[in-house]
Amino acid sequence: MDKIIVEVGSTCTKVDRFNGKNIEKLEGKTIQFKKHYNEDKKLRETDINELTNSIKELHSISKDIYVCGTSIFRTLNDTERKEFLNRFKKETGYEFNIISQEKENELTVFGTTRFVKDKVCVFIGGGGSTEIAIYDKGIKESVNTKIGVIDVMQRFPDLAEDTAKTNLETVKTFIKERLKLPKEKADILILAGGGHEKFARYSGIKYEKNTLYNDGASPIMMDIETRKSETERYYKSISLDKIRIRSKISCASTKKRDFLKVSFLFLKVAYTFALLHLSYPSSISLSL
Numbered sequence: 158m159d160k161i162i163v164e165v166g167s168t169c170t171k172v173d174r175f176n177g178k179n180i181e182k183l184e185g186k187t188i189q190f191k192k193h194y195n196e197d198k199k200l201r202e203t204d205i206n207e208l209t210n211s212i213k214e215l216h217s218i219s220k221d222i223y224v225c226g227t228s229i230f231r232t233l234n235d236t237e238r239k240e241f242l243n244r245f246k247k248e249t250g251y252e253f254n255i256i257s258q259e260k261e262n263e264l265t266v267f268g269t270t271r272f273v274k275d276k277v278c279v280f281i282g283g284g285g286s287t288e289i290a291i292y293d294k295g296i297k298e299s300v301n302t303k304i305g306v307i308d309v310m311q312r313f314p315d316l317a318e319d320t321a322k323t324n325l326e327t328v329k330t331f332i333k334e335r336l337k338l339p340k341e342k343a344d345i346l347i348l349a350g351g352g353h354e355k356f357a358r359y360s361g362i363k364y365e366k367n368t369l370y371n372d373g374a375s376p377i378m379m380d381i382e383t384r385k386s387e388t389e390r391y392y393k394s395i396s397l398d399k400i401r402i403r404s405k406i407s408c409a410s411t412k413k414r415d416f417l418k419v420s421f422l423f424l425k426v427a428y429t430f431a432l433l434h435l436s437y438p439s440s441i442s443l444s445l
Contacts, residue, residue, distance in 0.1 A: 159219040165208060165253075167191035167228040167284030167307055174218065183218075186211055191229040191285045191307045200233075200241060209248045225254040227261050228285030228305065258301045262288035266296055269349045272372045278343035282306065291341040300337040325389070345369055362387045 161183075164171045167190050172183040188208055193201040215222055224245075230253075233241065238255070245253040256264075265288070266279045276293040285305040291298040312331060315322045354377055357364045367378040379387070 159221065161215050161219050161222040163212065163215070163222065163224045165190075165224065165226040165230070167286075167305060169284065170208065170211065172215070189284075189307070191305070192311070194229055195307075195311065199237065205241070205244070209245060212249045212251060222251055223254070224249075224251050225256050227256060227258075228283055230255045231258065232285075258286055258288060258303075259299070262290055262299050262301060263296065265349050266290045266292050266299075269347050269375070272370050273345075273347075274370065275345055276343050277345040277347050278339070279347045279349055281349045287336060289337070289339055291339050291343055293343075298339045298341045300339050302335065302337045304332070304335045320393075325393075347375065362390075 160175045162173045162175065165188075168187060170186040170188055172185050174181045174183055186207065188204050190200065190204055193204055212222065212224060230238070230241075242253050242255075245251070262281060265281050269279055270277060270292045273292070276291070279288075279290045279292055281288040281290075283305045284307045285303070287302045287304055289300050289302075290296050309328065309332065310317060313321070313323045313328060316328070354375075357377060362379075363383050364377045364379050367376055369378060
């Protein structure tokens with residue numbers, strides 16, 4: 158029987174189906190738990206309802222469902238956590254597993270490096286947290302920062318507009334002052350968390366086939382010089398509206414497109430600084 162794995166983040170809820178051999182990515186949801194929690198000082202009722210209803214809908218695919226939560230759920234106080242977990246179990250019939258930032262880092266690193274033989278840096282950028290790990294036949298170093306896409310978006314809301322008004326250097330400085338970086342170096346950077354490949358294909362940025370290692374989940378890569386130039390070009394001239402047209406996303410999905418644009422902006426700026434403190438790699442591999 159198929160097993161469904163649901164990862165509920167601060168903004169993105171990801172769904173995968175495992176049939177015993179292969180993993181298939183199913184359609185996820187954008188539920189802005191962190192943004193709304195920051196505004197309301199509690200989990201928003203509509204967000205909880207949307208989550209529980211989406212879990213119930215998955216019953217048509219499989220009854221074997223594992224649900225875990227990251228970032229925002231780790232920050233709930235004891236009372237909030239207990240009330241949410243009890244409600245989720247009562248309404249869905251499933252446990253909601255809140256995993257630590259360290260465990261999230263470890264599991265993601267092991268998943269993204271399963272076909273990697275070289276020393277790599279794995280960058281996990283989420284809505285409410287960022288994890289960076291050095292992997293070389295095992296995790297050699299790991300650093301976690303409680304800053305994510307939503308923090309950047311709330312500080313610079315114009316980044317979600319068609320073209321950003323905030324100076325790129327201002328955004329870089331904001332992230333650099335807050336992002337913790339590992340001391341060890343690596344020549345390859347793997348991006349995990351978020352829709353990196355989808356955005357690369359829809360945005361029109363330059364990329365090439367991944368020749369560093371064979372992994373169907375990481376089919377594309379970019380060299381560092383291309384990444385630098387494309388960062389500037391994307392920030393200044395690539396239109397969000399044009400991305401919507403390319404991806405044929407309807408107006409009903411505008412908030413998802415906006416988040417995807419901002420999340421990629423955050424990631425590209427943040428890992429630029431990660432690279433400055435690691436080494437200048439010959440290649441960057443973009444991983445889903």
